[in-house]
Amino acid sequence: MPEQSAITSEEVAHLAQLARIAMDDEELAALAGDLNHILGNVARVAEVATDDVPATSHPIALRNVMRPDTVGETLTAEQALSNAPADDEGKFLVPQILGEE
Numbered sequence: 001m002p003e004q005s006a007i008t009s010e011e012v013a014h015l016a017q018l019a020r021i022a023m024d025d026e027e028l029a030a031l032a033g034d035l036n037h038i039l040g041n042v043a044r045v046a047e048v049a050t051d052d053v054p055a056t057s058h059p060i061a062l063r064n065v066m067r068p069d070t071v072g073e074t075l076t077a078e079q080a081l082s083n084a085p086a087d088d089e090g091k092f093l094v095p096q097i098l099g100e101e
Contacts (some may be wrong), residue, residue: 007035 009028012035016023023031077090086093 006040007032 009025009032012028013023016028032041081087081090081092083090
C-alpha cells in the first residue's frame with residue numbers, strides 16, 4: 001500500500017477527539033492498522049473493477065417466480081367455521097384482548 005494513503009495514529013486520534021471518543025495509544029495504533037487493512041482491500045477491489053465488468057447486486061442472476069393469480073376453490077363460510085371453537089353470526093368468535101366492552 002502506498003505510504004501517502006496510509007492512515008496514521010495521529011489522524012485516528014484527531015477523529016476520536018472530534019467524536020469525543022477516549023482511546024489510548026494501543027487502541028489508536030490498532031484502529032489505524034485496521035483502517036489501513038480495509039483501505040488495502042478496497043484498493044484491490046478497485047484494481048479489478050473495470051468499465052467492461054457490469055455492476056451486480058447479487059452473484060447469481062435472480063428472477064421473481066410468481067404463479068398466475070387465478071381464483072380456485074375456496075371454503076364456504078360454513079366449512080371455515082366448522083372447526084372453530086366458537087362462532088357468532090357467521091364470524092369467528094375470539095377472546096377479547098384489549099379489555100374494551
